[in-house]
Amino acid sequence: MTNLSSNYMGLDLKSPLVVSSSPLSRSLDNICRIEDHGAGALVMFSLFEEQILSELSEVENLVESTASITPETSEYFPQSNDYYVTVDRYLELIRTASERVDMPIIGSLNGVTSQGWIEYAELIEEAGAAAIEINIYHFPMNLDITGNEIEQLHLDIVASIREQINIPIAVKLNPYFSAFANIVKQFESYGANGLVLFNRLYQPDFDIETLDVTYDLELSNPHEIRLPLLWISSLFGNVNLSLAATTGIQSSNELIKYLLAGANVGMTASSLLKHGIEYLDTIHNGLINWMESRGFSSVDELRGTMSRDQLKDNPSFGRGSYIKMLTGYDSTY
Numbered sequence: 343m344t345n346l347s348s349n350y351m352g353l354d355l356k357s358p359l360v361v362s363s364s365p366l367s368r369s370l371d372n373i374c375r376i377e378d379h380g381a382g383a384l385v386m387f388s389l390f391e392e393q394i395l396s397e398l399s400e401v402e403n404l405v406e407s408t409a410s411i412t413p414e415t416s417e418y419f420p421q422s423n424d425y426y427v428t429v430d431r432y433l434e435l436i437r438t439a440s441e442r443v444d445m446p447i448i449g450s451l452n453g454v455t456s457q458g459w460i461e462y463a464e465l466i467e468e469a470g471a472a473a474i475e476i477n478i479y480h481f482p483m484n485l486d487i488t489g490n491e492i493e494q495l496h497l498d499i500v501a502s503i504r505e506q507i508n509i510p511i512a513v514k515l516n517p518y519f520s521a522f523a524n525i526v527k528q529f530e531s532y533g534a535n536g537l538v539l540f541n542r543l544y545q546p547d548f549d550i551e552t553l554d555v556t557y558d559l560e561l562s563n564p565h566e567i568r569l570p571l572l573w574i575s576s577l578f579g580n581v582n583l584s585l586a587a588t589t590g591i592q593s594s595n596e597l598i599k600y601l602l603a604g605a606n607v608g609m610t611a612s613s614l615l616k617h618g619i620e621y622l623d624t625i626h627n628g629l630i631n632w633m634e635s636r637g638f639s640s641v642d643e644l645r646g647t648m649s650r651d652q653l654k655d656n657p658s659f660g661r662g663s664y665i666k667m668l669t670g671y672d673s674t675y
Contacts, residue, residue: 344630345640348382350606351473351510351535351584353446355382358601358641359625362538362588363387363450363475364611368427372619373439373447379622382607383446384439385475389432391453394462397429429462433469440470448512452477456498464506473510475538476503489520496525497532504533512536512586516543517569526581536584537577538609539570561612566590571603578604578649592616594628604646 348358363385366372376384427435440447449466451474453459463474478496496513503511511533517540519525526537547556567590574585587600588609597608614621638644646652 344633344638345642346382346626346629348606348641348645349584350383350586351512353383353472353510355446355607356380357382357626358605358607359597359622359629360385360448360586360607360609361614361622362609362611363477364615366611366614366619367439368435370435370438370442374443375619376622377443377445379620380626381445381622383448383472384443385448385609386432386436386439386450386471388450388452388477389429389459389462389466391451391455391457391459394429394459395457433465436466436469436471440472446472448472449474450477451475451503452479453499454478454480454495456495456502460499460502461506463503467507467509471509473512473535474503474507475512475514476500477514477541479516479541481543493519493525493528497528500529500532500534510535510584512538512584514538514541514588516541517573518543522573523576526577526583530581530583534583536586536606538586538588539573540589542566542589561615562590562592564590564592564596567596567599571599574600574605575603575648575653576650578646579651591625594625594632597625597629598632601641601645602648604649606645 346357348355350358350360357380359381360383361367361376361381365387366376367384367386373384436447436449447470449463449469449471451459451463451466453476466474476499478499480492480495482492500511500513513529513534513536515537529537542562544557544559547558548554549556567587570587570589574587577583577585584606585604586607586609587603587605591597591600591608591610592613597610600608610625613625617624633639633641633644
């Protein structure tokens with residue numbers, strides 16, 4: 343029998359397929375269905391720094407403190423009644439879900455400053471979350487802030503949360519650090535237990551008819567897996583951090599590739615938003631069929647077999663891959 347069990351940040355999962363943060367976790371019924379269809383764990387929808395501070399009547403402080411590093415003004419921050427649930431309701435949903443299901447429930451905090459939102463990590467732990475995912479969504483626009491300052495901001499947030507809680511911490515990152523491998527090493531020393539690669543940067547678009555800025559959300563697609571695939575393959579075996587892939591999983595194919603690279607888990611939400619929660623069965627069946635056809639009896643057996651270290655004699659990474667792609671392209675024109 344094929345063994346799909348996996349370990350993510352010390353959590354024993356029955357499957358390497360994890361449902362990432364999305365509106366699907368807003369309903370206890372959905373959470374139960376996600377477990378019924380075999381997910382290894384669930385990341386809750388995010389609790390936002392702005393939401394917390396708004397409920398504390400401190401949103402003005404947030405706007406002042408971030409005015410120098412972000413282009414937004416107060417009119418762009420949602421009001422407290424614009425969020426789906428209150429902070430108390432969020433914590434209660436984690437508490438209820440943790441009691442109802444056996445799969446780990448992972449809380450999600452989304453913020454960018456070192457203000458009072460960090461303290462809510464402890465409340466999420468107390469509510470029963472098995473781990474917490476920190477989404478530091480920071481878009482630095484100030485020309486006077488250096489890369490070192492941006493990196494230190496991220497590290498300080500992780501360190502502050504590590505002081506608050508005992509459960510594992512995963513950091514959801516964007517890929518735009520100047521020395522990504524080095525910042526990964528630093529996250530490990532500052533107390534992180536896992537990395538989630540990668541956070542998508544949601545860029546606005548322009549409507550040339552109305553001259554408005556539009557914010558249409560496009561769900562991820564399989565073409566987006568190559569950058570996280572490269573980094574997971576490069577980091578596997580070189581850091582003591584769990585690695586989660588969270589971009590582009592639309593079928594078992596992408597999950598398999600991530601596992602071959604060395605991911606502990608693959609995370610998906612967009613595929614379920616498109617096809618329904620029961621689509622977890624389709625991805626699982628595809629993974630099982632592929633493993634059986636190639637003689638893999640467990641996920642641990644296949645994990646990392648195509649990592650950079652395993653393919654060190656193959657010039658498929660870095661500059662060698664770059665040159666091969668450019669020189670090997672055959673144009674029909």
